[in-house]
Amino acid sequence: MSQARLSVITPLYNPVFRELKDCLQSAQGPEIEHILTLDGRDNVSDLPRLKRIVKRFGATLIVSQERLGISEASNLAAASATGEFLLFLDQDDYLEEEWWKPLRATMQDADFVYSDSFHSDASGNVTSLQRKPSWSPVRLIFLMYATHFMAVRKSVFDLVGGFRSGFDGSQDHDLALRVSKVTQRFRHIPIPLYTWRKSASSALTNPLNKSWAYDAGAAAAKDFLNEIDPEASVEKITDFHPGGMRARFSKRREPVSVVVPTAFGSDHSKKTWLESLISSLTPFLSHKLGDEIIVVHGSELDLGLVERMRKKFGIEISSVSDEEDFNFSRRVNIGFVLAKNKHVLLVNDDLKFGSENPLDTLFGLLSLPNVGLVGGLLSYPDFSIQHAGHSFVKGVPVHVGVEAKSFELGVFDLIVDREVVGVTGALMFQLKSTWQSVGGFTASLPLSFNDVDYCQKIRSLGFSVIQANSVKAIHHESVTREAISELWEIDFIEKRWSDTMSNDGFSSPYR
16 A cells, blocks of 8 residues: 555554454555554464454554553554554544544644544443543643544654653553643544443443553653642542542742732621631731732721731731722722732632632642633532633533532533633732733723633633632622623623634533
């Protein structure tokens, strides 16, 4: 055959011949070569039969005399490949009909291509559909979603050194992270082109079958983060679903300005919500670093309260009065103008943080490549979800996961830190320079959708907005002011961002 456009790579280890035939049958085509490596000549029940089966389907079999491991076995096959792209296909899985056409159409302007996929039972009967997000580099650190199927330009595969045996089990995750350092040409095909079979030994059947693979995934994420924060560690989120991870970043070394726009309010015990917020946040602030809190208020604020909090908490707290009618955007902008530090945390006056330091994580996530804004996971007082990022549903901005009762749904949108189309203005962390670059909050949106607008302005500059599900706070939503959305505000935001809001490739269905 002439030189292939695509080389399908399959490492073999104790293959089930019935499953392997499905695999081989699915990878046929005039521009396609299929190269398989038997990982150790003794790791098959009948080597002569294996050779006959592979030959029958026009594929190429390489036999390793000794066990190499999945990474080196795959590299051995890739070294013989002549295709422009390498597509990695497990021995017990198979490709869907017509899979080659959308891949071929995507390859020209891509270096890494992944698709949605089906899950099937051991007999090959489809049981579920796995939809995947658009290219989401932060999510990729904490969850290897871009696999099954995964196609990589061979020149890029060779450039990064192929698979690394030290990451066997999550070698695809390690490869994808290293590829993301040399190219951003990742493309998602939102069509299921691959079927991942629930074989007896599959992690899909029982994650504990390959618990070691999740350790390798954490090691791959840690290796990626080393250049950004050598002191960071990565832990598995095993309480909810294997495969998800979060980072523990090093202790921050730079000061932060906390901006709190407030309309003022009290709970039933007469303890102000503002004081409750500051009481929950000050354990993580440092007078020595130069942290500060700026409260932007109306004339109704008890100024004696600010002085009492300054003395009580030992943190610089300043207040500025905005005598006009409440305008959230204007009060935010006033706070940013007065902020003396380059990092600014914007928070509502009706939030309350827990015992875990949110600032180290916020600083760490903002330091990741191309990140412009970081939000957090907010819950109601009953711990049901109030906000897990914005999503666009039929062109309308909504809160992801709202009122979901538990995180034990196994839904990664509610667990891992990830790209989103927007986050709530109740908790936003960014550089002051980013706020300046987009012209601040739009003051003509005084109450609602100003956060949606602000996030789209940041995204329009090419920055990512991150939903940090690892940063948690309780949100007594709008207890200090009435929540009102006017029709003209909805009309404003839809007209201004209609193209952007017509598509959200980051969020998947969560219920």
